[in-house]
Amino acid sequence: MTTPSFGVGIGWRPEISGFVADLPGLAFTEVVAESVPSSGPLPAPLAALRGKGAAVVPHGVKLSLGGAEPVDPARVAHLAAVAERLGAPLVSEHIAFVRAGGLEAGHLLPLPRTREAVDAVVANVVRTQAELPVPIALEPIAAIFDWPDDELDEGAFLTEILDRTGALLLLDIANVYANARNRGTEPTDLLGRLPLERVAYVHVAGGAEHDGIYHDTHTDAVPREVLDLVGELCARRRPPALMLERDGHYPPAATLRAELDAIAAASGYPVIT
Incomplete structure (x- = not known):
C-alpha cells in the first residue's frame, strides 16, 4: 500500500495548540483519539487546522489490541467516528494491552512475543479494521523488559502481524532506540528486519536514562542517536x-x-519553521 508523505509534523496537544496552529506549512499532525468527541463541536484549534488543509491522524491509546479479550466495540466505534469527523487519511494504535479482566492498567503494556499473542493481536486488528473507514497503522511500543517465554524476535513478531492483517506500520524510531539500548543490541539490526515499505509515518521522541534503564519519556529532548536513526x-x-x-x-x-x-x-526534508 502506498502512503502519502507529509514531511515533518508535530503531535497536537492542547498545551501547545497555539504553537502547532502557527507553524507555517504544517501538512500533518496527530491527535489522541480518545480526547476528541465523537459528536458535537470539534476543539476549535483542530477545526482550524483542518480548515488549513492539514491532515489530522487519530492516534488511539485504549483499544488494547493485544488483549486476550475482544476489543470493545464502543471504543472501536469511537475511533471510527473520530476518523470520519477529521477526514483522516488513516488511524493508528499500539501493539500492546491496557486492560485485562475488567481492570485498566493506565499504561501501554508489552506482549509476550508468542504465536498465541500474534493470534490475539491479529483477531483484534481484524475486528477493528472491519469497522474503520480508513486504514490502520500499528505501533510497537517501548518496553523495559522482555517476557521469558518469547518465541519470536521483535522483527518476526511485527512482520507476521502486519502480513496477516495487511495493516500499516507506525514506526516509533525512539522506541527502536530505547528497546535496543535496554537489550544491548544494535537498533539498525531491527530496521533491517522490518517491512519498511509498510511504514505509514514515524514518531520521533526524547527519553532519559534512570538507574541504567532508558525510558521513552516524551518529555525530554530528542537525542542525537535517535536523529541518526531517522537518517538511517x-x-x-x-x-x-x-x-x-x-x-x-x-x-x-x-x-x-x-x-x-x-x-x-536528519531526513532531508525542508524545515517547516
Whole structure:
C-alpha cells in the first residue's frame, strides 16, 4: 500500500495548540483519539487546522489490541467516528494491552512475543479494521523488559502481524532506540528486519536514562542517536512522514522549532519553521 508523505509534523496537544496552529506549512499532525468527541463541536484549534488543509491522524491509546479479550466495540466505534469527523487519511494504535479482566492498567503494556499473542493481536486488528473507514497503522511500543517465554524476535513478531492483517506500520524510531539500548543490541539490526515499505509515518521522541534503564519519556529532548536513526531510516526508503511526539514538560517555542528543524535536517526534508 502506498502512503502519502507529509514531511515533518508535530503531535497536537492542547498545551501547545497555539504553537502547532502557527507553524507555517504544517501538512500533518496527530491527535489522541480518545480526547476528541465523537459528536458535537470539534476543539476549535483542530477545526482550524483542518480548515488549513492539514491532515489530522487519530492516534488511539485504549483499544488494547493485544488483549486476550475482544476489543470493545464502543471504543472501536469511537475511533471510527473520530476518523470520519477529521477526514483522516488513516488511524493508528499500539501493539500492546491496557486492560485485562475488567481492570485498566493506565499504561501501554508489552506482549509476550508468542504465536498465541500474534493470534490475539491479529483477531483484534481484524475486528477493528472491519469497522474503520480508513486504514490502520500499528505501533510497537517501548518496553523495559522482555517476557521469558518469547518465541519470536521483535522483527518476526511485527512482520507476521502486519502480513496477516495487511495493516500499516507506525514506526516509533525512539522506541527502536530505547528497546535496543535496554537489550544491548544494535537498533539498525531491527530496521533491517522490518517491512519498511509498510511504514505509514514515524514518531520521533526524547527519553532519559534512570538507574541504567532508558525510558521513552516524551518529555525530554530528542537525542542525537535517535536523529541518526531517522537518517538511517530515510537512507533505506523514501522518507516517510515524521512526527515530533511531546507529551509534557513543554519547552519554549524556540526549542520546539529547533527540534523540528533537527528532524527535518536528519531526513532531508525542508524545515517547516
